[in-house]
Amino acid sequence: MIIAEQKPFEEIAKMTANFDKVLLLGCNECVTVCLAGGEKEVGVLAASLRMLRKQGDRPLITLEETVTRQCEWEYLDQIEKLAEEAECIISMACGVGVQFVAERFPDKWVIPALNTKSAGGSVKHGIWEERCGLCGECILYKTGGVCPVARCSKRILNGPCGGSQNGKCEVKDVDCIWDQIYKRMAALGRMDWLMEIEPEKDWSKARDGGPRKLIREDVMISE
Amino acid sequence: MSDFQPKIVAFCCYYCAYSAADLAGSMRLQYPPTVRMIEQPCSGRIDIRLILQAFEDGADGVYVAGCLEGDCHFLKGNYRAKLRVAQAKKILDDVGIGGDRVEMYNLSGSMGPRFAEIAHEMHERIKKLGPSPLNRKVEPSQLNCEAEPAAGQQ
Structure with missing residues (x-):
């Protein structure tokens, strides 16, 4: 599988600072297994961003969705309406997913929330190693x-x-x-x-x- | 801020803290009414999302009370909870709420006095910290989310 890890929170906060309504888009494949961009991580990041922005004058509205795979058009077709609602899409997938989202929704700004690391697997809880x-x-x-x-x-x-x-x-x-x-x-x-x-x-x-x-x-x- | 009465959510494991609270009641021990208890089947039920939701919904402090280490009814639930609380602390520090507002405690079902002590301890700690930044207004300049020039412009 593709191994990725979440970018530092501060970096994501800076990239989203100019938006008021964002769609956090998770992916149910590799990044769910490596605990970086699945449904749970979408929820945690959305709550973190909301809490950060609630402290200022510009609260953030978050939409949350996790698709089966971000690297296939048919799954991205399903979120078309949701994407329309948001000003930007924070993709919590690997670099492939981010690019598929950007290509599928050409009028939307897309922000990567993860750093894609390697192709490998989990050798034990909490440890992922490159293999290919x-x-x-x-x-x-x-x-x-x-x-x-x-x-x-x-x-x-x-x-x-x-x-x-x-x-x-x-x-x-x-x-x-x-x-x-x-x-x-x-x-x-x-x-x-x-x-x-x-x-x-x-x-x-x-x-x-x-x-x-x-x-x-x-x-x-x-x- | 002396009249500030914090809202504290205590996620309590059924097998230890929840029974300890029962015992504390039977022993007529006094503890602050600012602590709202939520029964859990195990402290391992706790998820970071639950902790964050408590803060979003208005809590000033949260603690998770699980069994003594090695005594979990489900073997490793309290160890999992410990790791999740540590992660929640980091997230709360990142978003400017403060990791000190969340804590993990371990006790057994027979430790009624310790339950009351923990409630007092957390009450005092949160009272000292004041209301959660989400429950009060702060200056935007204090926030760590200034936009980078031209970043994110369409």
Whole structure:
């Protein structure tokens, strides 16, 4: 899932200071699971903004809604009337959701309430870790299902590097993922696979090749 | 502000604080009438939205009273409540109401005198802090929401 966290409250308050009626729009997918932009967080942020503004001369009216997914037109169609009522939309989704909302409602100012962090998962309550580097060409079958692209600080494809010390990374306080790959391959009896040198990766399939677009004509329904 | 009588909402767990309040009553213990109790099935029922709603609806102070740590009827409800109260404190600080207006207490059902003591403690604290900023008018310049130049202009 996409992992995001709420922006500092002060930043959101500043971005909304010029508006009197706002729609806080949550998303029921990834950001609900990572406790950043679901129905509950919409309620808490709405109450916080209202309470802040109630103390001044310019009280804030908040509309609250949480859609199934902000990254699909059909769910945004459902909030058309609500969006019309509001002066601006505070999107509590990832960067994808914010952009879909802005595109669907071109005459509305859209404010992002979250910072989108990574593609990963929750390893335990309150801890989310990056797992996928979205490189466009998966190599997990070569590394025992542990990704060096997303989890090695240097994205090394033939690791570990000289900075791997006692299973820890030299760049930051994380496990050396090549140490993990080595241990996993040993446990699976596939150490010989690591003897093969991985050639340079074609990064043009990753974000380095520019914005990516996936087209599947086999699932397209003609109008 | 000496005539200020705060409105305090106490979210009380059925298994401890609510029984303790009952005991305090049976013992004829006096505690301030400014405390309004709301029975909860467990302090873990408390959500940040509930705490914020209490303030929005006019409370000057809120406290959550749950079982002693390790004694929750539902195992971890009071630990969850503790974390949520801590988070609510941060939010209240952010919005300028003040995190001191919300507190978490732990007691058992047999602690009637402690229940009365907590009610006194919270009453005194909120009386000292004065009415919630939402219940009084403050200068807009004191607020932390000045607009950035050109930000949000359509």
